[in-house]
Amino acid sequence: MEIIKHTTEFQTEEGTAVSLGKFDGLHQGHRLLIDRILDKKQEGLASLIFTFDFGERPALTLPEERRELLRRRQLDYLVECPFVPALAHMEPEDFVTKILKERLHAKYLAVGTDFRFGYQRRGDYRLLQQMSSSCGFQVEVVEKACWKGREISSTYIRDELKQGHMEQVNQLLGYAYSVTGEVLHGRQIGRTLGMPTTNVLPKEQKLLPPNGVYATRTLIAGEVFEGITNIGYKPTVGGETRKGVETYLFDLDRNLYGEIIQVQFYGYERPERRFSGLEALKAQIESDVAWGREFFSFL
Secondary structure, eight states: OEEEESOSOOOOSSOEEEEESOOSSOOHHHHHHHHHHHHGGGGTOEEEEEEEEOOSOOBSSOHHHHHHHHHHTTOSEEEEEEOOHHHHTOOHHHIIIIIIITTTOEEEEEEETTOEESGGGOEEHHHHHHHHHHHTOEEEEEOOOEETTEEOOHHHHHHHHHTTOHHHHHHHHTSOEEEEEEOBOOOOHHHHTTOOEEEEOOOTTBOOOOSEEEEEEEEETTEEEEEEEEEEOOGGGTOOSSOEEEEEETTOOSOOTTOEEEEEEEEEEEEOOOOSSHHHHHHHHHHHHHHHHHHHHOO
16 A cells, blocks of 8 residues: 655546545444445556545544554555645635546545535535536445444544443444554553553553553454553552553563554453552452453453
């Protein structure tokens, strides 16, 4: 997959099948759009996702996470276009002719029913349909995917994530919500308790579920390990100034410092809280581990 980023000077040389949007989360609804443009490969069109780079806004998926998910789908192009004033103020008709037609050579567009673009979001799928003949592309309007009677959207997923409803979040996404990062040195309190942990500090724009304890699977160099993860500030041992992701792996005890790991969230047990001391903390962690093992025995 070719990734075009940090520039407004992009150009493709071949006809493309394009879908446009924020694609935050790359959820089940987004997959319908991606499937449509991938199908057009059979007609000789390159598949292309166009999205704007809005900088460090809070997000379900960070840019690097989104790139990896799209790379797995064998997409041809991902355009992450900086949201500069010239584009922010571009009339929708100009966006269609100057970007879709002249820069991307779009021959097919797959968009959702709520897709908006151009200055003050004046453009929609109806405008694309009106301009399709003169610009030489086909427009397919894809109906929203639904779950339990509600349209799947990034807003819906954020709402569920804020409540720690990880089973629902994962159902809406079509994969396990995760945090990826480098294992850092912590205070080694877990090792003192006989329960060594891995510590990751997510980027600040990464949206996290509520502080508390979760059942997780951790991907390390292609291997998967079950465990429990605490999100928060570790109030019992003095607290931290930045929210962290601390994981105890059930069946692994090795030095992971410096390794990049992915922590996948499956279920929520309890909120983070302060304990009277390390012995009380250890007793609670042992209870959390028993809960986590039981959780995965039924998954």
